[in-house]
Amino acid sequence: MLARQRKEYLLGVLKETGQIVAKSVSHELGLSEDTIRRDLRELASEGRLQRVHGGALPASPAVGDFAARQQLAPDGKVAIGRAAAKWVRPGQVVILDGGTTTLQLAKHLPLDLKATVVTHSPTIAVALVEHPFIEVVLIGGRLFKHSVVAVGAAAIEAIARIRADVYFMGVTGIHPQAGLSTGDLEEAHIKRALMASASETYVLVSAEKLNAASPYVIAALTDIDGMIVEPGVAAKSLAAYEREGFSVTRA
Amino acid sequence: MLARQRKEYLLGVLKETGQIVAKSVSHELGLSEDTIRRDLRELASEGRLQRVHGGALPASPAVGDFAARQQLAPDGKVAIGRAAAKWVRPGQVVILDGGTTTLQLAKHLPLDLKATVVTHSPTIAVALVEHPFIEVVLIGGRLFKHSVVAVGAAAIEAIARIRADVYFMGVTGIHPQAGLSTGDLEEAHIKRALMASASETYVLVSAEKLNAASPYVIAALTDIDGMIVEPGVAAKSLAAYEREGFSVTRA
DNA sequence: ACATATCGTGCAAAAACGTGCAGAGTCAAG
DNA sequence: CTTGACTCTGCACGTTTTTGCACGATATGT
Numbered sequence: 001m002l003a004r005q006r007k008e009y010l011l012g013v014l015k016e017t018g019q020i021v022a023k024s025v026s027h028e029l030g031l032s033e034d035t036i037r038r039d040l041r042e043l044a045s046e047g048r049l050q051r052v053h054g055g056a057l058p059a060s061p062a063v064g065d066f067a068a069r070q071q072l073a074p075d076g077k078v079a080i081g082r083a084a085a086k087w088v089r090p091g092q093v094v095i096l097d098g099g100t101t102t103l104q105l106a107k108h109l110p111l112d113l114k115a116t117v118v119t120h121s122p123t124i125a126v127a128l129v130e131h132p133f134i135e136v137v138l139i140g141g142r143l144f145k146h147s148v149v150a151v152g153a154a155a156i157e158a159i160a161r162i163r164a165d166v167y168f169m170g171v172t173g174i175h176p177q178a179g180l181s182t183g184d185l186e187e188a189h190i191k192r193a194l195m196a197s198a199s200e201t202y203v204l205v206s207a208e209k210l211n212a213a214s215p216y217v218i219a220a221l222t223d224i225d226g227m228i229v230e231p232g233v234a235a236k237s238l239a240a241y242e243r244e245g246f247s248v249t250r251a
Numbered sequence: 252m253l254a255r256q257r258k259e260y261l262l263g264v265l266k267e268t269g270q271i272v273a274k275s276v277s278h279e280l281g282l283s284e285d286t287i288r289r290d291l292r293e294l295a296s297e298g299r300l301q302r303v304h305g306g307a308l309p310a311s312p313a314v315g316d317f318a319a320r321q322q323l324a325p326d327g328k329v330a331i332g333r334a335a336a337k338w339v340r341p342g343q344v345v346i347l348d349g350g351t352t353t354l355q356l357a358k359h360l361p362l363d364l365k366a367t368v369v370t371h372s373p374t375i376a377v378a379l380v381e382h383p384f385i386e387v388v389l390i391g392g393r394l395f396k397h398s399v400v401a402v403g404a405a406a407i408e409a410i411a412r413i414r415a416d417v418y419f420m421g422v423t424g425i426h427p428q429a430g431l432s433t434g435d436l437e438e439a440h441i442k443r444a445l446m447a448s449a450s451e452t453y454v455l456v457s458a459e460k461l462n463a464a465s466p467y468v469i470a471a472l473t474d475i476d477g478m479i480v481e482p483g484v485a486a487k488s489l490a491a492y493e494r495e496g497f498s499v500t501r502a
Numbered sequence: 503a504c505a506t507a508t509c510g511t512g513c514a515a516a517a518a519c520g521t522g523c524a525g526a527g528t529c530a531a532g
Numbered sequence: 533c534t535t536g537a538c539t540c541t542g543c544a545c546g547t548t549t550t551t552g553c554a555c556g557a558t559a560t561g562t
Contacts, residue, residue, distance in 0.1 A: 023517090035542075053519085122377050129394075140389045141389060142386070143380075145387070158405065273508085274507090284508085508559070519549080520545105521547100528539075530537090531534105
């Protein structure tokens with residue numbers, strides 16, 4: 001690979017992800033970190049990016065703004081969102097829970113994907129406006145402000161009328177014995193209703209949720225079909241979850 | 252996640268939630284509290300936030316935020332929104348239409364107002380999260396992306412179950428003879444349903460909408476109770492609207 | 503006033519950095 | 533074809549930055 005191409009590649013990474021991590025790029029390209037650092041230094045001196053410890057960021061905040069905004073979420077959640085987004089097949093009807101992790105999922109759905117997304121989160125509904133071929137069905141109800149999702153009887157009723165292929169759930173705790181739990185009773189009800197309306201349910205689990213429990217139980221582990229955890233969690237802390245018919249995926 | 256991004260993230264949390272709790276953020280990002288505290292100290296010394304025991308608070312109470320927010324909306328719409336917001340009385344049930352003008356209304360509602368807002372706009376629902384005493388009822392349905400509002404049979408049904416005191420409507424055209432009109436048939440239906448669910452209906456009219464007509468008629472002028480127009484429109488262009496039982500208000 | 507949580511500082515390990523240097527490859531002049 | 537100048541790359545080394553932990557000090561709530 002020519003030096004020129006390498007620099008183009010770097011700028012491409014920057015544009016797409018809003019950041020460059022020297023170490024991971026060097027690994028991707030099979031080159032030493034020194035070379036990448038040299039490139040970054042040169043690109044920085046040309047004003048095409050901004051050098052920072054560990055890698056680089058867009059030169060002008062406005063340019064990489066869209067991508068950078070996504071990256072303002074913790075790494076783990078971005079990774080989970082990106083991985084889960086790949087599971088969505090064209091034509092499917094997908095239920096998306098509220099929360100920052102599922103928001104990442106929504107943002108990482110391919111822009112040309114044709115599918116239907118059902119959600120009780122106005123935030124996610126708004127985010128999906130940018131996806132021209134995704135049909136969005138908004139579940140209404142009383143707005144629970146802490147999580148910014150619709151809850152209550154009206155929401156339950158609306159959910160009951162929907163049959164979806166898959167439901168991506170967010171939780172505040174997942175535990176081998178205690179199962180899935182969340183911090184609000186109403187939300188637990190909603191999540192249960194959403195599970196009932198979907199053929200399959202997968203839980204998105206960032207590190208701090210793993211092996212934790214919250215006050216209100218949503219369901220048992222056996223009621224769901226799998227979980228997607230963030231990369232970098234120890235294999236042994238996942239061992240307790242592995243069983244027949246349950247998929248544990250590292251993002 | 253790069254150190255620089257981490258600081259951006261912290262400022263983002265601060266902007267969204269109005270506070271930072273060092274412990275919970277460190278847990279979220281999977282880093283030690285020390286690191287977060289160091290970041291907070293540095294950001295504080297740059298004057299970007301205010302260090303307090305346990306975390307941090309905004310440096311200047313929502314100053315830049317407020318300015319940036321209004322910048323995006325034309326003066327006229329801001330003025331209409333501010334004026335209309337004063338009409339809302341404590342305890343009322345208010346229906347807010349979708350659109351930039353009604354969004355301004357929502358943002359200008361007093362922060363200590365106790366009231367209920369019904370809306371089919373996810374954008375407005377999200378904006379009202381910052382108002383702690385406003386109960387928000389979200390109308391669900393299929394999302395019409397052009398206007399970012401819920402439409403369709405489900406929305407109509409949900410609206411039929413509500414009785415509100417007042418409805419603030421947005422339109423794309425208001426005309427002495429043609430009445431109220433909008434650019435989408437579904438939206439016209441929704442607006443009619445919202446009118447039917449409210450005791451009073453007022454239309455928010457920015458200058459470019461005045462004396463204009465769009466393809467789909469919502470209702471006749473006689474069906475509404477008044478209009479709020481932006482300041483600076485000529486008095487004579489309002490003459491055609493003045494009649495018994497119809498209030499024309501300049502913001 | 504006491505128990506607990508949070509804070510700041512110093513310190514050590516790890517990661518990232520810059521620089522100098524040497525080997526490999528390229529190119530053009532001889 | 534050979535030679536020498538030049539560039540690019542990776543490695544070694546010492547330096548700087550970042551991070552987590554330990555400790556004593558300080559603030560907060562009951």
